[in-house]
Amino acid sequence: MSCNVPKSDKKRVVIVGGGFGGLKLAQKLKRSNFQVVLVDKNNYHQFPPLIYQVASSGIEPSSIAFPFRRLFQRRKDFYFRMAEVTGIYADEKIIQTSIGKLSYDYLVLAAGTTTNFFGNKEIQEASIPMKTLSESMGLRNALLDNFERALTCSNPQERQELLNIVIVGGGATGVEIAGALSEMKNFVLPKDYPDLPNSLMNIYLIESQPRLLAAMSEKSSANVLKYLRSMGVNVLLNQRVTDYKDHIVYINDGSTIATRTFIWVTGVSAQSIANMPSDKIARGNRILVNEFNQVEGMDGVYSIGDQCIMPEGDAAWNGGHPQLAQVAIQQGNLLAANLKRLEKGKPMKPFRYKNLGTMATVGRNKAVAELAGMKMGGFMAWLMWLVVHLRSILGVKNKLIVFFNWMINYFSYGQSLRLILYAKKAKEVTDREERLAKLHGVHKA
Amino acid sequence: MSCNVPKSDKKRVVIVGGGFGGLKLAQKLKRSNFQVVLVDKNNYHQFPPLIYQVASSGIEPSSIAFPFRRLFQRRKDFYFRMAEVTGIYADEKIIQTSIGKLSYDYLVLAAGTTTNFFGNKEIQEASIPMKTLSESMGLRNALLDNFERALTCSNPQERQELLNIVIVGGGATGVEIAGALSEMKNFVLPKDYPDLPNSLMNIYLIESQPRLLAAMSEKSSANVLKYLRSMGVNVLLNQRVTDYKDHIVYINDGSTIATRTFIWVTGVSAQSIANMPSDKIARGNRILVNEFNQVEGMDGVYSIGDQCIMPEGDAAWNGGHPQLAQVAIQQGNLLAANLKRLEKGKPMKPFRYKNLGTMATVGRNKAVAELAGMKMGGFMAWLMWLVVHLRSILGVKNKLIVFFNWMINYFSYGQSLRLILYAKKAKEVTDREERLAKLHGVHKA
Numbered sequence: 001m002s003c004n005v006p007k008s009d010k011k012r013v014v015i016v017g018g019g020f021g022g023l024k025l026a027q028k029l030k031r032s033n034f035q036v037v038l039v040d041k042n043n044y045h046q047f048p049p050l051i052y053q054v055a056s057s058g059i060e061p062s063s064i065a066f067p068f069r070r071l072f073q074r075r076k077d078f079y080f081r082m083a084e085v086t087g088i089y090a091d092e093k094i095i096q097t098s099i100g101k102l103s104y105d106y107l108v109l110a111a112g113t114t115t116n117f118f119g120n121k122e123i124q125e126a127s128i129p130m131k132t133l134s135e136s137m138g139l140r141n142a143l144l145d146n147f148e149r150a151l152t153c154s155n156p157q158e159r160q161e162l163l164n165i166v167i168v169g170g171g172a173t174g175v176e177i178a179g180a181l182s183e184m185k186n187f188v189l190p191k192d193y194p195d196l197p198n199s200l201m202n203i204y205l206i207e208s209q210p211r212l213l214a215a216m217s218e219k220s221s222a223n224v225l226k227y228l229r230s231m232g233v234n235v236l237l238n239q240r241v242t243d244y245k246d247h248i249v250y251i252n253d254g255s256t257i258a259t260r261t262f263i264w265v266t267g268v269s270a271q272s273i274a275n276m277p278s279d280k281i282a283r284g285n286r287i288l289v290n291e292f293n294q295v296e297g298m299d300g301v302y303s304i305g306d307q308c309i310m311p312e313g314d315a316a317w318n319g320g321h322p323q324l325a326q327v328a329i330q331q332g333n334l335l336a337a338n339l340k341r342l343e344k345g346k347p348m349k350p351f352r353y354k355n356l357g358t359m360a361t362v363g364r365n366k367a368v369a370e371l372a373g374m375k376m377g378g379f380m381a382w383l384m385w386l387v388v389h390l391r392s393i394l395g396v397k398n399k400l401i402v403f404f405n406w407m408i409n410y411f412s413y414g415q416s417l418r419l420i421l422y423a424k425k426a427k428e429v430t431d432r433e434e435r436l437a438k439l440h441g442v443h444k445a
Numbered sequence: 446m447s448c449n450v451p452k453s454d455k456k457r458v459v460i461v462g463g464g465f466g467g468l469k470l471a472q473k474l475k476r477s478n479f480q481v482v483l484v485d486k487n488n489y490h491q492f493p494p495l496i497y498q499v500a501s502s503g504i505e506p507s508s509i510a511f512p513f514r515r516l517f518q519r520r521k522d523f524y525f526r527m528a529e530v531t532g533i534y535a536d537e538k539i540i541q542t543s544i545g546k547l548s549y550d551y552l553v554l555a556a557g558t559t560t561n562f563f564g565n566k567e568i569q570e571a572s573i574p575m576k577t578l579s580e581s582m583g584l585r586n587a588l589l590d591n592f593e594r595a596l597t598c599s600n601p602q603e604r605q606e607l608l609n610i611v612i613v614g615g616g617a618t619g620v621e622i623a624g625a626l627s628e629m630k631n632f633v634l635p636k637d638y639p640d641l642p643n644s645l646m647n648i649y650l651i652e653s654q655p656r657l658l659a660a661m662s663e664k665s666s667a668n669v670l671k672y673l674r675s676m677g678v679n680v681l682l683n684q685r686v687t688d689y690k691d692h693i694v695y696i697n698d699g700s701t702i703a704t705r706t707f708i709w710v711t712g713v714s715a716q717s718i719a720n721m722p723s724d725k726i727a728r729g730n731r732i733l734v735n736e737f738n739q740v741e742g743m744d745g746v747y748s749i750g751d752q753c754i755m756p757e758g759d760a761a762w763n764g765g766h767p768q769l770a771q772v773a774i775q776q777g778n779l780l781a782a783n784l785k786r787l788e789k790g791k792p793m794k795p796f797r798y799k800n801l802g803t804m805a806t807v808g809r810n811k812a813v814a815e816l817a818g819m820k821m822g823g824f825m826a827w828l829m830w831l832v833v834h835l836r837s838i839l840g841v842k843n844k845l846i847v848f849f850n851w852m853i854n855y856f857s858y859g860q861s862l863r864l865i866l867y868a869k870k871a872k873e874v875t876d877r878e879e880r881l882a883k884l885h886g887v888h889k890a
Contacts, residue, residue, distance in 0.1 A: 002597060002599045003597055004599065006640075042865065042866075043865045044863075044865075061864065061866060062862045062864060067637075069638065070637065081597060099594075099597045100597070126872050126873070128871050128873075133864075133866060134866060134867055137866070138869035138871055142871035142874050144488060145874050146873070148488060148527045149544075152447060152526060152528075152544045154447045154545075191519070192512075192515065192518065247873075417507045419488065419506065419512060419578075420488045421510070421578060421868070423583045423866070423867050423868065424582070425586070425587075425867060426583055426584070426587035427570055428587060428591070428705045432590075432594065
């Protein structure tokens with residue numbers, strides 16, 4: 001195995017991670033004088049804002065995932081490599097990947113974040129995260145399997161555990177999945193499971209801070225709390241989950257909740273590279289960059305998006321920018337321009353985040369949005385949420401399919417996507433993964 | 446765990462398997478005087494004729510899979526139970542399932558078939574079958590993963606193994622997947638993998654009989670052979686695969702082909718129930734039934750579709766009916782009527798198969814069809830194939846989506862479904878599967 005990227009007269013930009021930041025950078029380098037290599041462990045770009053709808057069977061994964069090879073068809077001097085990055089040798093300008101070494105002139109680390117279990121191995125093993133498409137499909141399967149088993153469970157205690165859903169984390173993801181599951185409870189389950197008492201199904205949303213959506217205004221937090229409670233979600237504020245053992249969630253005030261669907265969406269940690277010097281790492285495992293997204297002291301190394309933190313320069317965000325799509329996209333955009341400037345001997349421009357606003361949706365006609373100083377709630381915010389997210393999905397066909405699905409759900413919740421379906425992994429793939437893991441010390445999940 | 450089906454004044458019909466036959470029977474018993482329990486190991490009905498298009502990334506699994514609960518919403522005295530059947534106690538009129546025992550007045554075994562590996566454990570472990578949706582998603586993932594790895598493989602021998610595809614079995618499934626993969630090779634790969642020499646990719650289709658589609662006429666066989674060869678598929682006739690070891694396919698004439706994509710679609714074996722008396726089992730592991738689909742000597746037990754064989758009665762099919770959707774559908778239809786007759790004290794009617802024709806498609810504008818004594822090929826057969834299959838897919842929305850996908854593929858092969866995606870299985874689900882396996886001796890794959 002090798003990365004097998006042909007040599008070129010042009011300088012090589014290696015982008016690690018094809019999320020919002022990495023993808024934007026790769027697209028903006030289109031007519032540049034660089035050879036571009038995009039490395040990602042998946043063969044597709046995914047659209048995180050709608051992953052919760054995949055989990056709740058609202059849309060299909062293919063509607064919010066876009067194969068890189070298709071996105072970059074016919075692009076000159078561009079190479080996609082499906083691999084994981086495991087090491088960096090900045091002096092030699094080489095990275096180690098799961099399929100071999102790769103040299104670079106410029107390296108851009110844009111691998112984003114992963115779920116943070118805060119060191120609790122038991123929670124890590126038994127909880128269901130929802131950060132990736134693969135995880136959201138796993139959650140969908142587990143939810144539906146638990147409903148099927150609740151129906152045929154003769155032990156009342158176990159049945160209650162199967163019907164209780166506990167979501168930990170009251171950020172946008174937690175709020176959105178709580179809303180989607182509550183709509184499932186209220187509109188889908190009574191039809192699909194008429195012999196399952198709906199009243200037995202309880203949804204808990206646990207947040208350690210005094211309010212939901214702490215990154216938004218108090219008004220939006222209050223709105224979201226009101227929406228969720230009106231939909232029957234049990235929102236617990238100022239409560240911290242301390243453990244999860246034998247289907248019991250332990251909370252720091254001494255109370256417990258029994259559940260077999262324990263969804264962990266609280267906090268993220270930046271993806272790490274094993275041999276990254278520790279003085280380059282700051283809070284949340286994020287890579288320290290200067291206001292040009294440069295990793296200082298490592299020649300030609302940059303980091304953008306959720307994986308980096310920029311402690312200085314942008315006065316309004318001294319604690320680091322929020323880990324949002326917009327920051328990554330704007331940094332990807334600017335870095336593309338800066339790399340071109342650098343090649344022409346021009347000075348780079350520092351990053352200044354332009355806050356385009358934030359929003360979260362809870363259910364039909366229920367959302368909150370904060371844009372350009374305006375705070376909105378209810379139907380208008382919900383409509384705006386739909387438009388903004390539909391606009392951001394890549395491809396006309398995908399926009400149409402998602403819109404079509406949303407309309408069906410809006411009028412009838414009548415989607416028929418509730419399949420429990422696992423892909424059978426071929427032995428050849430399993431064998432290869434083991435072989436590569438031995439060779440390069442990584443295992444592709 | 447128990448099956449937890451409420452007692453009813455009505456007699457209970459338990460249907461095992463929601464394929465074409467079982468589904469038709471359940472639907473036809475709608476306004477009957479029976480309580481109906483449908484048991485299936487999946488929570489959805491799948492549409493096997495298009496499974497190969499899922500494998501070749503042409504359509505999504507949700508377009509050809511229909512959750513039973515959605516299909517039977519609002520149906521009175523109907524119960525769906527997701528479970529596997531492991532034993533039958535005909536004297537007590539009880540079946541053993543993976544979630545507990547279930548009593549019946551009438552039992553209808555309609556569980557279809559599974560892939561036949563003819564006792565070769567190595568082939569069973571290392572080959573990729575394509576009988577279920579889950580397997581076809583596994584094949585899709587393996588195909589795409591193999592292409593990614595071929596691109597970065599520095600060993601020419603291994604690279605060739607990754608690019609060779611061997612399909613064993615020249616029935617409809619083998620012919621259709623060979624055609625679909627050859628279209629992928631010719632139209633998709635050059636765009637997605639411009640740096641992978643297309644000429645290196647070889648597709649082999651191996652059939653032990655002297656012609657493809659042995660169930661159809663010689664003319665259709667000749668047409669299909671011509672189509673496949675014109676599309677670049679290497680068709681080997683009169684050749685039998687004897688083994689597959691270390692990525693080498695061994696053929697009975699002494700030749701070998703190296704491949705890491707070894708697709709096994711030759712022959713099926715009826716699903717078996719462990720304690721079924723052996724005198725009830727005939728060729729292909731099929732359950733012997735009389736012309737009323739009754740299992741003689743087992744009171745109230747019936748079998749329909751691919752899982753059964755009816756050696757007598759239907760003169761034209763003395764060796765047993767072909768294992769086709771139409772036979773299952775017609776038997777399901779008749780059995781619904783016969784069970785109602787039985788309850789009214791009327792005599793049952795014997796089964797007579799009405800052959801509505803057979804067809805197979807190879808690629809755009811290329812198909813064969815034999816209907817009402819007519820033999821067609823080319824564009825007309827292909828158009829008829831499209832219409833017949835589109836009509837058979839359940840639900841207006843699914844018809845629209847599949848039609849939409851087919852149109853996109855017809856004009857551009859531009860689908861963007863080529864995701865390598867596995868669902869992460871939650872620990873709760875894995876644990877439960879192990880527990881149920883210990884309790885009832887089954888493991889849900």
